[in-house]
Amino acid sequence: MAFVYVYRSGDTNSFKVGKAIDLARRKKALVTGNPEPLVEFDVIETEHASQVETYLHHRLRSKKSALSEGNEWFDVDPDELREVIRDARNYAEEVLPMLAEAELLADAECEDRVLEPTISDLDIYRELIGARERYETLEYDVKRLEAQLKLAIGKASGMQRVANWKAVTSHRFDTDRFSQAHPELYDSFVEESRSRRFILL
Secondary structure, three states: OEEEEEEEEOOOOEEEEEEEOOHHHHHHHHHHOOOOOEEEEEEEEEOOHHHHHHHHHHHOHHHEOOOOOOOOEEEOOHHHHHHHHHHHHHHHHHHHHHHHHHHHHHHOOOOOOOOOOOHHHHHHHHHHHHHHHHHHHHHHHHHHHHHHHHHHHOOOOEEOOOEEOOOOOOOOOOHHHHHHHOHHHHHHHOOOOOOOOOOOO
16 A cells, blocks of 8 residues: 655745655655645555546646645645545546456457347437547647747757657667568467457447
């Protein structure tokens, strides 16, 4: 088990969100570099600390503190933050185990039957269709806004407190070229795997 902590800087609306295995040691290290006393606002004990921390950071992305170089400080109203933490706790306790269980179904054998949907199933389906529509619309907005910022930055290395270009070197194994150059070796290492794919109708 690990912890996702939310510490408040004094009585301000500045909060630090992070994860730790040893909470006391982590707090001691944080106190050293913080001018205000750090007050525990909330702590989530979970086996999924990385996912929960990421969830909180994503939910609070627009509240990121302009006064800190780090990515773990957020300026947010305490009542709003309580709501986000409540959702994060639900994500840890209910949603992540459900996602893990659903993921296992990809490797299960299909039974020769098709179910009739219940009213509840149809409600979930309609909600999912609506969520996907909103998600895809937002995805277009994200790409448009990112393109505008890229053009604004141009060939510069970045823009202060906004974005940076980062040089990335990647290596990809060319399976097509390898299979043509060494067909016998390629065939001896190829393994067929089957899984189920969820397709929304």
